[in-house]
Amino acid sequence: MHPEAAAERHFSSPEFQRHAARLGMWTFLATEILLFAGLFVAYVEYRSLYHESFFQGSRHLDAMLATIETVVLISGSFAVAMAHHYTLINRSGWACVGLLLAAASGVAFLALHGVEYVTHFREGALPGKYYTFSEIQTSGISMFFTLYFLLTGLHSLHVIAGTGVLLWLAFFAARGAFSSQNYSAVENGGLYWHLVDLIWIFLYPLLYLIG
Amino acid sequence: MAQAIRSGAHQESAVPYALTYLGLLALTVTTFVLSRKDFGIWSFVFAMGIAVTKASLVVLIFMQLWHHRGLPRLALATALLWLALLMVFVVADVRTRFPLSNPSYNPIAGPGEPAPSNEKTGTGQQNQP
Numbered sequence: 001m002h003p004e005a006a007a008e009r010h011f012s013s014p015e016f017q018r019h020a021a022r023l024g025m026w027t028f029l030a031t032e033i034l035l036f037a038g039l040f041v042a043y044v045e046y047r048s049l050y051h052e053s054f055f056q057g058s059r060h061l062d063a064m065l066a067t068i069e070t071v072v073l074i075s076g077s078f079a080v081a082m083a084h085h086y087t088l089i090n091r092s093g094w095a096c097v098g099l100l101l102a103a104a105s106g107v108a109f110l111a112l113h114g115v116e117y118v119t120h121f122r123e124g125a126l127p128g129k130y131y132t133f134s135e136i137q138t139s140g141i142s143m144f145f146t147l148y149f150l151l152t153g154l155h156s157l158h159v160i161a162g163t164g165v166l167l168w169l170a171f172f173a174a175r176g177a178f179s180s181q182n183y184s185a186v187e188n189g190g191l192y193w194h195l196v197d198l199i200w201i202f203l204y205p206l207l208y209l210i211g
Numbered sequence: 212m213a214q215a216i217r218s219g220a221h222q223e224s225a226v227p228y229a230l231t232y233l234g235l236l237a238l239t240v241t242t243f244v245l246s247r248k249d250f251g252i253w254s255f256v257f258a259m260g261i262a263v264t265k266a267s268l269v270v271l272i273f274m275q276l277w278h279h280r281g282l283p284r285l286a287l288a289t290a291l292l293w294l295a296l297l298m299v300f301v302v303a304d305v306r307t308r309f310p311l312s313n314p315s316y317n318p319i320a321g322p323g324e325p326a327p328s329n330e331k332t333g334t335g336q337q338n339q340p
Contacts, residue, residue, distance in 0.1 A: 022279065
């Protein structure tokens with residue numbers, strides 16, 4: 001990797017190469033949205049079938065903790081946006097700091113979410129037939145926690161992957177690999193992290209806020 | 212085309228990012244505070260309205276779709292269209308069910324549960340394929 005990376009031979013210019021990379025990334029992000037789409041549709045259906053249980057399940061979750069998790073993820077997104085900005089003005093050091101802060105936000109989010117999971121494991125609010133939580137025993141409550149674990153679990157897997165990508169980018173940024181002429185990796189890695197944020201922006205009200 | 216690709220490739224000021232960040236924080240606090248009160252159906256409208264606003268800010272500013280017109284926007288719009296189609300038709304399916312569109316036995320009843328049936332003859336299990 002080199003700050004003045006030239007375009008591959010089949011691209012007429014670096015600009016076109018960046019454009020192609022960006023479009024490829026957006027196409028991938030579109031498939032990621034569809035990956036979550038099935039679970040979102042399942043949520044809508046089961047919520048309408050078991051409205052009372054979803055209300056009680058949602059009220060049982062820790063909305064304050066989820067709000068802190070939201071702030072952490074949004075801060076990570078901001079850090080990535082700033083890393084992209086600093087790459088474009090050739091400040092590799094600051095770009096590296098932004099990427100590391102964003103990766104730290106990913107780790108912090110996972111830790112906070114781990115606290116949530118441990119609480120639910122202890123009280124038996126688990127997916128499917130493993131649900132043994134005695135305080136809420138209404139019909140369909142198991143489906144709420146099944147969807148809760150599937151949605152947040154799939155999202156957390158994306159946070160893990162995104163954190164890895166950010167650390168990888170930070171490593172190369174620290175070596176001065178990116179510049180205003182070679183920033184596609186930072187831009188597209190950043191897009192992935194913003195998507196992780198985007199999914200959470202909808203999970204947060206659907207699971208924690210809407211009773 | 213080349214002009215379209217070049218335009219907006221460089222976000223020269225960090226101010227829009229900072230303002231977007233502050234806006235997202237303010238909206239997060241707002242949606243949390245609103246969720247602690249019961250506004251009936253409006254609670255849902257407020258929560259989803261704020262979520263859509265936050266998502267739009269992230270997509271347009273952080274993800275730069277405000278600048279990157281054309282194909283990236285088309286990719287996102289297509290994904291949202293497929294999501295909407297999936298949502299609408301699955302919901303429409305469940306909402307428009309009537310006895311003749313349902314199985315004569317309850318395919319998801321747990322062991323020992325009676326199988327509800329709308330047919331005269333139906334304990335149901337005998338009709339199971």
